Amino acid sequence: VxxxxxxxxxxxxxxxxxxxxxxxxxxxxxxxxxxxxxxxxxxxxxxxxxxxxxxxxxxxxxxxxxxxxxxxxxxxxxxxxxxxxxxxxxxxxxxxxxxxxxxxxxxxxxxIHLAFLPYEAQVFSLDAPHSTYNLYCPFRVGERARQIEALAQQIATLCATLQEYPAIRYRKWGPHPNALAHAVLAKLNAFKADNPSLGEGPEKTRSQLLIMDRGSDPVSPLLTLGWPSSGIAGLPAPQDLAMGSDAEGEKIKDAMKLIVPVLLDPAYDKIRVLLLYILLRNGVSEENLAKLIQHANVQAHSSLIRNLEQLGGTVTNPGVCWQQAVGSETGQKANVGMGGLPRRVRAWCLGGWGAGAFGGMDAVEDRLDRKLWPFVSAPAPTSSSQAAVSARFGHWHKNKAGVETRAGPRLIIYVLGGVAMSEMRAAYEVTRATDGKWEVLIGSSHILTPTRFLDDLKMLDQKLEDIALP
Missing domain, CATH: 3.40.50.2060 (Sec1/Munc18 (SM) protein, domain 1)
Incomplete structure (x- = not known):
């Protein structure tokens, strides 16, 4: 015009x-x-x-x-x-x-189908932080179907903008990933009916959309990249609590004793460590939880800690540690929760925990467990030969004269409930690990910092009239 x-x-x-x-x-x-x-x-x-x-x-x-x-x-x-x-x-x-x-x-x-924010070259946001409240707060059950439909429309719009018609699969965890995956498929089918060439190409047929729930990995948003130990001798870094072992690989024997000095830190830092400890133990007794909250002097935030259960976490049910629970579900060892990344990538990821249920490398190598990550649309047949891959990566935020179409396949990952910084970094790392043959894009309703994640948890037991939605 x-x-x-x-x-x-x-x-x-x-x-x-x-x-x-x-x-x-x-x-x-x-x-x-x-x-x-x-x-x-x-x-x-x-x-x-x-x-x-x-x-x-x-x-x-x-x-x-x-x-x-x-x-x-x-x-x-x-x-x-x-x-x-x-x-x-x-x-x-x-x-x-x-x-x-x-x-x-x-x-x-x-x-023009631009219902998303290009946060970074390989990171997108749907700019819908309120969706966490609508999906996980028990007072918003009536809004969940409408919220799923809205998110599905935005995700389908993103795929159509990228000229992708990916196979869709979801991480089994609660009802939301399944519902969202089917809703996205319906929206994408409508786009495909209007544009039959959507997603066509010898390599683009291998593109996938993975949908996962924040509850399947509540650890990543609790950690910042490279979050150090508190500097107190003998105190484990938060990453050690997340992994259940120290930097030398030795199992933490008495995490309770080791976290006590941390409980003198600012409130949200104390809550982060408490939640990591609770996740490590896969829940604690009511008595121990009360003692932890009292010792940390975070009684005002006790409901925030308990709200982890709204994401499917276990707060007051003692049992096996969180990593063992993940391992038993996948039939593999504990650190497979990192998506089966190869050793060189996994070692890098642990600098900031990585992406607990990310599965990026497994997806591009077609090694994701199909029972844990079922398809809602049929995957393209795999081929031993690969066509030449364009070096252009479709950076949507660049001002270009024409639409740039990537020839190679994409892995698009959507995290219900917010995406963590370590997961964003893992998207770039997996892309590099494939020598650019795949481009990994990751996004969510919003970007999480540890503080933002705790703020989201804090709202999950409150009525709409008592809060100010972001």
Missing amino acids: KKDGEWKVLIMDHPSMRILSSCCKMSDILAEGITIVEDINKRREPIPSLEAIYLLSPTEKSVQALIADFRGTPTFTYKAAHVFFTDTCPEPLFSELGRSRLAKVVKTLKE
Whole structure:
């Protein structure tokens, strides 16, 4: 819609503003002939001499605000409209647009499918941090199906933008990964019906989408990359608690005794260590939990600690250690929870724990346990020969003249409940470990830091009216 010597107004809602600001600067926008950028939900002065470009999410609120701009008399707010929706516009809203006065002046109406944030070259965010609350809080059971549908639409949009029609599989853990995997398949099938060439290519048929639940690996978000020991002699690093052994590989015999000095640290640091200890033990007795909370002086956060159970974790049920539980489920040794990464990659991952249920290397080598990671859509037949792979990696945040299509397969990983920094780093490492033959993309509703993860847990026993959703 750009014309030389002609200026336009750019109008966005909050989600589209987040998307645009994540991938370009104001100078880039001005270079495209934009003279002013406005928020559609704020009061604006009419500029009837200029045409307007609308970049909007297709929601009821944004569509009604768009219609209102062309309801006035004797002149409209703007001369004409070029409307771009970030996702598929629901049929009822589309019909309402057609019946409005906007239909007389609209020059462009497109769905451009950008319902995600390009966080990094191989990391994406759906910008939906509230989804953790909707999916895991017992007071939000009625919202879960709607939230799954919304996430599925965004994930399918991401795949379509990347020209991928991947085989879909999910990590067995609670009801959400299964439900989301089937919902994404339905959305992708709709995209495929509109664009039969989606995902075609000798190598692209090998692409996969893995869906996992945060509850299958609650350790990774509790650790920062390279989180050191507290500096107290004899005290294990948090990574040691996560692994159940020290840096020399010796099993930690009395973790309770070793964590006591940590309990003098700031509240959230103490809670992180307590949760790691609880996960190491696969739950503790009510008596021990009460003593730990009292000794750490975190009584005000006791519900936060117990809320780990909303993710499927065990807080007050003593049993085998967490690693043994993972090992027995997969039929392999404990550190296979790291996805079966080869020794050189696994050693690197342990610098920041790695990706507990990540499975990235196993997926690209077709070694994922099909009982633990079942398919909801048939995988492409494997081939011993591989076509030449493009060196281009489809970095969606770059401003390019055309759409860049990657010839090789992609592994797209979606983590319900937030993605940890160590998992993001593992995506790059697995890509390098395959010499670029595969590109691993990972993302979630939002990016987790340890503090953000604990904040998410804190909300899971509270009613909506008592909290402020992110």
